[in-house]
Amino acid sequence: MNVGLWREPGRRLRANTGAVVALCILVILVAMALVGPWFSPNNMEALDWSHVAAWPGMAHAHWFGTDRLGRDLFVRTLDGARVSLAVGLVASVASLSVGVCYGAVAGYLGGRTDQLMMRILEILSGLPLIFFVIFLTVILGRSEMLLYVSIGAVGWLTMARIVRGRTLSIRQQEFIEAAIASGASTARIIIRHVVPNVLGPVIVYATLTVPQIILFESFLSFLGLGIQEPRASLGTLIAQGAGEMEAAPWILLVPGGFLALLLLSLNILGDGLRDALDVKEGG
């Protein structure tokens, strides 16, 4: 909607070679995760007994090799990446919307409301996350939903803090006073005048949140708390590969490499966005 305001940051981002390369790699990885499995003759659950723990190569249909059970690693890695990306994206969007609303309201209203809301936030962020997830798993049983809920429950905390901080400084600015003087209601001021002005840091933080959440999901799956067989995420694949590291290193290296490349490109892109939007200058 505000094309004019994004033109300058867009130009700065394009001038940043690293960020552009990262963006290209990211697009390729995401495209691969989305459509890649269709190009392979294999599916993710089929066991190929004639190629058990096969080396990667073009000699057979398993381009990235197979695991101990003869399952195709190309399909499993891409499918796992899709799950990881979905978790990262959903949890980021959830943490973004909750965090922005919470932070903007706390920061704008200020005073006691702000104090109360921030104390609640501190209590939540004081909970040890792993303990929290194990606890939830015990009560609710293992499910993919639980993964989203537990990650979403903590992901918004930092976002809320960032948005609150920005809101506190925006609230002091004269255009907010002018908006109040022109008879705009509190809700309207928050939605129309405050939130769009905090979007810069929010976008940057969101780009940096996605890899964090993907990593966290992988970590939980590695521990066996996340995605369950026969579904795979990058984390579960890496956990399997870790067991075969000496005999069949590619089972670890293929999903591990994919994860590393994904996180690296997301982080470089996030840094590039931060420089392009120059959070200090802030809209």
Add this chain to the structure above:
Amino acid sequence: MTPLAASMPTLSMENLQVTYALAGGFSAAVRDVSLTVSSRECLGIVGESGCGKTQVFTAAMGLLSGNARASGSVRFDGREILGLAPHALNRIRGSELTMIFQDPMSALTPHLRIGVQLAEVLVTHRGFTWRDAMRAARFILERVRVPEAHRRLRQYPHELSGGMRQRVMIGMSLLCEPKLLIADEPTSALDVTVQAQIMDLLRAVRLEAAMAMVLISHDLGVVAGLADRIIVMYAGRVVEAAAAGELLRHAHHPYTDLLIKCVPNLRAARLERMPCLPGQAPGAAMQERGCAFAPRCPRATEQCRSERPLLRSVQRSAQVACHHPLSP
């Protein structure tokens, strides 16, 4: 209009007090101010930084910060508006009672186009459709003499100069045909040539719109050109109130007299050293004993230091708070 309504002032304040709760106790920014603004009148408010002149109208608009308390009475168009709930106040401010701010650079929301910001006022207050509101926005930009109004509507605030932005602010404040426009230091952040243009514009729109105006400034020269009546404030109190011409010709309060002498005069026979007021304006936290101006006043006596002078009439239209006013 009934005779009663005609005689009713647009804005009247009685015994307005604004106090701030600070860590070390309370501090009074406005002490017992009473004033009226008649319809179609332009009232000038003059005083040094920190004398409470802005606070008086910030309180009236309901814009005081959370640690400030206002007491007394502020009646706008016959209705008490001090302490009104924000949603009730929102029906008045921005439409009948508008305000323009000192710094046009920061008073417009940076991420919204000029047209949207203008139109939004009409959409909120008058229930216009966006289409009609945009047309009205364009019309108002032409009225405040913004060149190429059509193109400006699609621009962002940062694409406009300071003077243009102040014109946009003035336009925005006129959109709903207000009964009273409060201009808080409208030209202080602008350079001198632009100042003159903005003052000309304010003079013109005031006559066209037939509204009352309050002009707040630390610069007596700015106020003198436009105001019908001038109120001089010092340390949160009104120290002198008089018709503009009379006040400029003959000030009663020594403070006003010194302020007038501080206005640079290009027509003076030769350039003299600029007179300036010795000392500093007292802070709001000051304990009151006697006249607040006494420590800086050339005419101060023992009485001034112990007994606070009350505002009293000295002539037909002039009031002054001084034990030893300058006599004609």
